[in-house]
Amino acid sequence: MKNFFSLITKNQSLIYKVFLFLLSTFLVIYLLPKGGQFKYDFQKGKPWQYENLYADFSFTIKKDTETLENEKESVRANSIPFFDKDISIAEASKLQFKDFFEESYSDSLYKSSKASVARVGNNILSEIYKNGVIDEINGYPKDKLVYLKNGNELEEINYGQLFRKNDLENFIATTSKAEGIDDATLLLTQLLNRTVQPNIALNADLTEEAINAEIEAINPNRGIIEKGARIIAKGEVVEGDTFQILNSLRNEYQSQVWSNSNYNWLLVGYSILVSLVFLMLYLFLHKYRPRIFENNTKVTFIFFNVILMVLLTTIVVKWDAVYVYVVPLCILPLILKAFFDPRLGLFVHVLTVLLLGFIVPNSFEFLFLQTIAGIVTILTVSELYRRANLFISVGQITLVYIVGYFAFFLIQEGSIISLEWQTLGYFVLAGLATLFAHPLIYFYEKIFGLVSDVSLLELSDTNSKLLKELSNKAPGTFHHSLNVANLAEAAANEIGANSMLVRVGALYHDIGKMINPTNFTENQVNSVNTHNELEPTESARIIIGHVINGIEIARKNNLPDRVIDFIRTHHGTSVVYYFYKKEQELNGEAKLEDFQYPGPIPFSKETAILMMADSVEAASKSLKEPTSTKIDAFVEKIVDGQMEQGQFLNANITFKEIQIIKKVLKKKLNNIYHLRVEYPE
Template sequence: MKDLVNKLYQNNTIIYKVILFLLTTIAIVYLFPKGGQFKYDFSNGQLWKYDNLYAPFDFAIQKSEEEIAIEKKEIEANAKLYFNFNSSVIDEVKNAFNRRMILFIENDSLSIEKINKLKRNGLKTIEEVYKTGFLEVISQDRVSNKNELVAIRKNNVVEDVLFKNLYNSSEILHIIKKNLGSEPYSKEQIKVLDILAEIIKPNVIYDSDFTNKIIDTDAKNISYTKGKVSEGELIILKGGIVEGKKLEMLNSLKSESESKVWTDSNYNWIILGYTILVALAMLMLLLFLKKYRVEIYNNNNTVTFIFFNVFSMIFVQTLVIKYNPDYLYVVPLSVLPIVLKAFFDARLGLFTHVLTVLLLGYIVPNSFEFIYLHIIAGIVTILTVSELYKRANLFISVAQITLIYMITYFAFSIIKEGNASKINLDYFMLFAANGLLSFLAIILIYMYEKVFGLVSDVTLLELSNTNSKLLRELNEKAPGTFQHSMQVANLAEAAANEIGANSMLVRTGALYHDVGKIVNPMYFIENQTTGVNPHNDLSPRDSAKIITDHVIKGVEIAKKYNIPDRIIDFIRTHHGTSTTYYFYVKEQEQNPDTKVDIKKFQYQGPLPFSKETAILMMCDAAEAASKSLGKPTAQSISDLIDKITDKQMADNQFINSNITLKEIETIKKVIKKKLMNIYHLRVEYPE
């Protein structure tokens, strides 16, 4: 049991990666569409590159979304409008007229005959107005063609009438006057006219709810098919152009095939297929990290970060497709390479982006177009996005990425359609939105720095500010060390630029690599301005301990000031496992009869594990050693640099760094040139 626990402890990083790998694979497979994949890839206007295709079974030819939309619009345009006929209004108006006439009779001394005549004319007017119906004002403009039939609902009975037969407000006064007789009117007739004009009100109202209900019912009854293909019927010949009816049959066959594939009997097989494909992609990512990015692979935090970003992009793209596939290209997949390049490097960013796009090919329509477009955009992202701490750079890069999206889509469109007139301009708006959303990379980079403890160029720029709190303290307490760090930073930055390493990272690391000397600044020669050397009062072993402890103290101080781990790595590794040779020799001289343990005079490491940390080790040793040259010459500097570098290589200090001999030689040349410039030297030519 104890052995098992020990093995688990020793292999905990591998176990973590296996669990992360499995969880990510399962999560991505879960996001995949719940349907099979059609085994043919095609698009409008392309040649059919497969063998002759015959219908494997009977299936209906489905109408396109455009055709269905047109039919629905036709239903709406030709739909009969329904109006409610309110019969109770007639009784209300008649009762109101009778009441008003009683008051009218009481106040006027008219004969019974005249009163009855006025009353008959009034009731006749009411009957005529409501015989077909009186439209409310807001319903009068519902129909443009007045000869159109509309449906009138009277007590659940529907009757078709011509719209022009329904009275509107402008016709009511004419009907009243017609029934009252010829003008000029008497005082009594005018009063009746006023009463009728006041009490007559609309009783026919447009019923939008019922009309829409009928339209919806008719729309639901639309046939979504327009023909049938029988089993064995030829669909398309090899080399034929996918267009017209052939395209319709292929789309219908694809839809029918995918719905048939996803059944209970083969559900597990399809899941297995998806799992294998996703697992292979994620495995390739892990193998890439293990072979080419060992420092990232060995750090579970960074591996988790990369896997999380891959899953996040697939998750967001899946949500958009489920919501509306038309918004497919609004998802800014270029954010992935931008973020990964900001924290790691371009090669890893592009490799991860390509794998992510390939995985998304399973869930997007027109997968070839999607994959090609996004891979090209990803390459442009890697080539253009650099130095994110310069705000203008991201704006320029996003503009270039957006332009590439548009150009590539334009090319695909004219290939499909054969001309530029049918290009969907909405996609250009989507690409513009994609570009705007790409600026989210800045926010994500900031968030990831806080959550995952990573470091971007923006943070490096902030840390490299010599007015930062820790660097100010270094300058105040150990001014000689501060000047040394500045010189090393300049050397390291120039060397990194020359071999294509991360110059901003190595410069920042160089500025902080000796912060541990703040603790005992006077024990380091660059800070001894009084001529007093405190090492004279110490044993060589104690002196060596103070010297080597500046690495440990530096790590502690950096953590106290919340310096990121990537910068602390430079503090840990800038001496590797080298020896404080001066004190080691001195100890041997003082104790000639005793075997001196060299480990007591060595730094504890670790060794440099990247190009950047290797550059710092070389530049730090070179700059410090150059101060020991009494009268530096071009030759003495060159010999010194060769000697230091050869010793470091002999001690295997660069064995864990992915740095080549050619790059080491290039770095040496840069250091020599820079030191000669510092000491204002030039190569002496023979006479």
């Protein structure tokens, strides 16, 4: 049991990677559509590239989307609306008219008899309420058939037979004239306007329910292909009915009904393909990015982003596949480039797009557009911390999407007459959504503890609290750090290393000297050296201690680990040679370990550059009457000495790059001291 736990402890990193691999594979398979995959790839307007295709089973031909939409519109246009009829309103209006009439009529005011006027008023009410009174404007034609619903009874009439309240005054005037009571027209108009109330109202719910029932009854099929029938011949152009038949066959393959009997085999196939994708990612990291592969946090971050993009695309496709291009997939290479490097960003983007090919419709078109957009993202986005660069890149990505989609549309349709302009709007939305990369980078930095160029730019601000404190407590060290930062940045630019990272590392590499700044020569004034009164071993302990002190200060101020690495490695395992020799002179012997920095040695190009720049800049202060020859010689001596000590064995740096760094350091130091080449006398 003890051996078992020991084995688990030793291999916990590997076990975690296996667990992450299995979990990611399971999640992606869960998100993938659970249907079979059609084994043929075809495009409208292009020839069929395979052998003659025959139906392996009978299946129905599905109507295309446009046909179904037209049928639905036809159902809505021809549907019979339902209106509610309330006869109690008619009775109430007649009673109310009688009361108002008794109160308002006076024999002295009208020539027409009271009985005649009352009779005409009642006749008008009977006539207009015969079919019903409506006060709504529905826009139906007069010959439109409608249903009047009165309780459980249903009556069928034309819409024009309903009386509209707006016609009431004209109807009263016409009827009064015909009945010979013109003098009472105004009275009837006033009374009937007060008493007549609409008793017909559109029943929108019942009408919509009837329409939906008819739409659901629409047959989505328009025919059957029998088993064994030829669907398409080799070389035949895919268009018209043939295109719709092929779509129907593909839908049949991808349907849940078809896949139920093969569900287990379907899962096996998906498992193999998804596993291959994640296995390729692991192999790439192991072979070309071993430092990332060894860091479980970074590996988790990469897998998390892949699954996040698969999840977002799945949600959009299930909601409405039309909006699939709104998903800002180019955020993925953007973010990975910000935290790692362009090659890794593009590789992960391509693998993610391959996974999405199982989910999206028109997978070839999707794969092509997203791959090209990913390449453009990697090639165009540089110095992400500059806001203008991101906007320019987003514009280029959007343009590539639009141009690519336009080209595919021309290939498939052969014209631009039916171009779907709203799809171009989706690409613009995807481009705008890509701008969300900046806040997303910030959140990822806080959650995963990673560092991007944006954060490095903030850390390089010399007005930051920690660097201000350094300049106040140890001005000599601060000035030395600025010089080292300039040297290291120039060298990094020449060999293609991360110049922003190495500059930040150089600014903070000596912050440990703030503890006892006067113990370091660059901060001593009046030529008072505190080490003259100390033993060599004690002096060495103080000098070496600035590395440990620097790490502690950095952690208290929440500096990223990538910056702390420069503090740990800028002296590697070198020896404080001055005090080592002094100890030998005083006591005849000296223990090397008492005068050696704890390390580790540099393990990247950037940390190696800092070691060289730091040593060269510090040593240059001891040169008396510096000349170009002297500077060239001492740069060679210092860097070659570090190489002989094996300080760069773990750094991914070549001899050629070291030679380039030497040249940069020589040139920059010559510029600092305003030196020129010595000419012979």
